[in-house]
Structure formats: structure tokens, C-alpha cells
Amino acid sequence: SQQGEEDPQALSIQEGENATMNCSYKTSINNLQWYRQNSGRGLVHLILIRSNEREKHSGRLRVTLDTSKKSSSLLITASRAADTASYFCATDDSPTDKLIFGTGTRLQVFP
Amino acid sequence: NAGVTQTPKFQVLKTGQSMTLQCAQDMNHEYMSWYRQDPGMGLRLIHYSVGAGITDQGEVPNGYNVSRSTTEDFPLRLLSAAPSQTSVYFCASSPLPGTGPKEQFFGPGTRLTVL
Numbered sequence: 001s002q003q004g005e006e007d008p009q010a011l012s013i014q015e016g017e018n019a020t021m022n023c024s025y026k027t028s029i030n031n032l033q034w035y036r037q038n039s040g041r042g043l044v045h046l047i048l049i050r051s052n053e054r055e056k057h058s059g060r061l062r063v064t065l066d067t068s069k070k071s072s073s074l075l076i077t078a079s080r081a082a083d084t085a086s087y088f089c090a091t092d093d094s095p096t097d098k099l100i101f102g103t104g105t106r107l108q109v110f111p
Numbered sequence: 112n113a114g115v116t117q118t119p120k121f122q123v124l125k126t127g128q129s130m131t132l133q134c135a136q137d138m139n140h141e142y143m144s145w146y147r148q149d150p151g152m153g154l155r156l157i158h159y160s161v162g163a164g165i166t167d168q169g170e171v172p173n174g175y176n177v178s179r180s181t182t183e184d185f186p187l188r189l190l191s192a193a194p195s196q197t198s199v200y201f202c203a204s205s206p207l208p209g210t211g212p213k214e215q216f217f218g219p220g221t222r223l224t225v226l
Contacts, residue, residue: 042201042217098169103153
């Protein structure tokens with residue numbers, strides 16, 4: 001079964017608003033990653049947060065990790081139409097090195 | 112660098128046919144993997160490899176074979192195609208994980224339809 005599950009499944013917002021996506025996972029991890037997928041394309045890595053980190057920033061992206069709740073959130077601030085994509089979290093299946101993806105959140109940003 | 116390349120981009124097969132999806136990377140990455148993506152299912156890991164000569168199963172390995180004779184190439188073989196294997200297939204690579212996998216680089220995908 002899949003390790004991570006994103007919530008919500010779909011999200012629609014206006015440009016300029018913030019978008020928050022959540023990811024829950026089942027077992028212990030070494031790190032958690034977030035990826036973006038534009039329609040018809042491969043996935044692109046956004047950010048990686050290690051299990052001993054609680055928050056990480058990259059440009060307009062902010063990721064938090066709560067290992068006690070086995071959950072992570074991705075916040076995109078001041079969203080743009082170009083942020084329209086699907087977003088996936090991925091966790092390593094410790095102790096193996098498999099990377100397991102969640103089901104994704106489809107984000108639509110309207111101009 | 113070309114990154115991760117996949118061929119073909121599109122393929123239509125009849126039930127029972129076999130074929131090989133090609134994947135190559137020029138980044139000298141040791142870790143390579145194959146995923147399939149179905150609507151509403153996210154990405155599911157089929158097989159992965161941590162280096163030449165080493166492969167292992169993922170979540171959904173049945174009906175697929177892989178081999179890793181070189182660092183660069185990681186082909187995925189469909190032994191006897193079934194309609195349930197209709198999907199988009201992605202290959203990915205990354206440096207060998209130390210404490211967990213690092214950033215994965217994805218190919219553009221192969222869209223496979225099995226009739």
C-alpha cells in the first residue's frame with residue numbers, strides 16, 4: 001500500500017492566495033520530499049526535509065514535518081497561475097531505500 | 112546532460128504481446144526506479160535498483176521484469192501485456208541514498224495502452 005496520502009485531493013484558489021497541502025504517512029522515515037507534476041509531464045523535485053527537521057523554506061514554498069503525527073504540509077504562498085499542477089509527497093520506506101509516493105493533490109490556480 | 116530519457120513516448124500493444132520500455136540516464140546515478148501512474152492512484156513503484164547487477168521489487172512488480180547490466184540503463188520488460196497494464200510509466204534516478212533516497216530525477220514518461 002502507498003506510504004503517503006495527500007489531502008485535499010483537489011484544491012482551487014485565486015492567484016495571490018496561499019495554498020496548503022497535507023501529507024500523512026504510515027511508518028518511520030529518514031526524509032520526506034515534495035514533487036510537482038505539470039499535466040502530461042514527469043515529476044520535478046521541489047524540496048526535501050529530513051526527519052530531524054521541523055520546517056524548511058525554498059522561495060515561496062514552506063514545508064513542515066511533524067514526525068510524531070506522521071504528517072507534513074506544503075504551503076505555497078502568493079500562488080500564481082503557473083503553480084497549477086499536481087503535488088506529491090514521497091517518503092523513503094525505511095530501512096529499504098524505496099521511495100514511495102502519495103496519491104497527490106491537484107492544485108488549480110485561477111488568474 | 113540529457114538527464115533521464117525514456118523511449119518510446121507512446122506505445123499501443125495487443126494483449127499478450129511483450130515489449131521493453133527503455134530508460135537511460137547520464138548523471139552516473141546508482142539508484143534507478145520504475146513507477147506507473149494511474150488516475151487517482153498516484154505513482155506506484157514497480158521495481159528499483161541500487162546499482163548495476165542489483166534489482167529489487169517495489170509495490171506492484173507482477174508482470175514486469177527488470178535488469179541492470181550498466182549504471183546508465185534500466186529497461187522495464189512487460190512479459191505478456193494485459194489491459195491492466197495500461198498506464199503512464201515513469202523512470203527515475205538519483206544518487207545512491209545515504210540516509211534515505213535523495214532527489215529523484217524523472218524521465219518524461221511512456222504512455223502505454225494495451226488493447
